Amino acid sequence: MAAEKSQGALTGGQYEAEDVLADAEPWDPIETKLVVWSFVIAVVVLIIGLFIVPTSILN
């Protein structure tokens, strides 16, 4: 519970110098999905936005 509480906090007493840059996990397919879907959403919103926003370069 204590460990749970400390996660994600910036509070001083919970500060620990840990090497958080090491031990990278192998790339997981879910990460591919996360990245790809983010880009897909960006493209879809971009296309719709270019049509509906009156100040866009298309208008």
Add this chain to the structure above:
Amino acid sequence: MTSVNRKWYSGMLTQEDWWAVWLGLFFFGLGLLSIAGVDLVGWAVYPKKWVFNVPEGGTGSISHAFYALGSKYSLTAKAFYKGLGWWSIIWTYVIFTIATCIGAYCMKWDLKRYFVGWTIIYFLTIATWFVGHHAFFAANKTNWHKYGLNFALSLGGGASFILALIIGLIIGNFFKGFASYLSEAAKPEWFIKTAIVFLGVKVGYLPIKAAATSAKLGHQMADLTGHLFLAGAVATIVAYMIFWPGVYLIARRIFKLPRKTAAVLGSGISICGVSAAVATGGAVRAKPVVSIMVSALVVVWAVIELVVLPGFFTHVWPGTSDPLVAGSAMGMAVKTDGADAAAGDLLDEFLRNKIEVETNGRVKWPEGVITTSAVMTKVWIDMFIGLWAFVLAMVWVYKIDRRPGETVMASEVWHRFPKFVLGYFTAWFIYLAIFFLNGAGAPEGMHVLKAAKAGAVPVEKGFRKLFFMLTFMSLGIITDFSKLAEAKFGRMVWVYFVALFLFIIPVAVIIAYLFHHGMTIPNIAG
């Protein structure tokens, strides 16, 4: 994942996250009372630029370096708040000491140590705010003469943030025993989340403020504001959905960082810096040091952007040919609210000066439009903090942290949800509702909107900036660079550099161009 028997309301009185909501909404509620004619927030302290020797006909008397915001904005108690002057520092101290001590007591902190630490941090912050508003640090080029200066750093309110961080870092790194004592009250996470709830007031209040501006500049201005609002929203969604995965890819595939670190970095560089890093750190349950490292990087790089980008956008590209592309790109590229607003303001000054010089005074742009374009995209990006933290929490709970045979309770999503977002949206929607329910800027509803403004400004301006200052100071105090060095901080600096200058800024400029190219600012000359 271990199953922990927690109710949906667990932690409401014992977690910083919830106490940011209570604190934020309490003062938001006090601000709302102005609609009923009761101004209970006008005591909010706020600094003004000052100089030791005011030139003849100039401004910046040291005796007016602090004032109560109610002295300017209150409709019902202006005279009273005018009398407070520097005493507004004490009023603000007493009221926030009581409020935060109640929170500290409920969270079972060492109350005596918190009280002493809070008092020291508060007055250090106020002293820093004061120094940071010396005209040499804060005055923009067009105002130098008012303060009798031939040169100033032109950092706007950003100077105070930088100074607060520096002073905090000096304490945190050279007076470690003192920093350790102060750590009971140095709570950047609590302060920034509370500031984000106050930011919700700012977002909701924006249309109310715009209504007043439109009345002055006519329909042309109203149309422009509306267009900026829509273009900013779409540009921000597109930009963010490219920024985050792009930075995540860079961090994971090129720099080989672990997932949680890459996720926090992705949010920190992509969205609104410190608060995004904290929110994402909470959502994916990253180790505390990750949020601290990213927050420190965000602050330092934002300062560098603040110094570099306004000059670049003014003198290299796009200049006066596309001022709103520059403003909008600034909002997407500069990663803290304070630095972005300061950079937008600086850009506003630079470009307005430039167009006047280029046209021999035949074209003059109203002050603040370019700043608005910078702040507008920033505000939309701010809204993504909660939404994206929620999406990432879902992905981490259901896909990444989940192990074979393990079930994840639906309530886990709720427990991971950053609660301060609730306060942020509540404040935003209620002010938005006030705007639309009172004529959306029509003359018959303006008296209500003006009353709402009197209560909103001390919260969105005074309290928010104060809590941002407290955040920067506390962040410095608890940041020990020797420990960060042990954690190979330098590598993250390079990730940030590559992502920001080779990816974020170019993409921000392209997207800003796609949605803002050709937008013109009304000419108010003659």
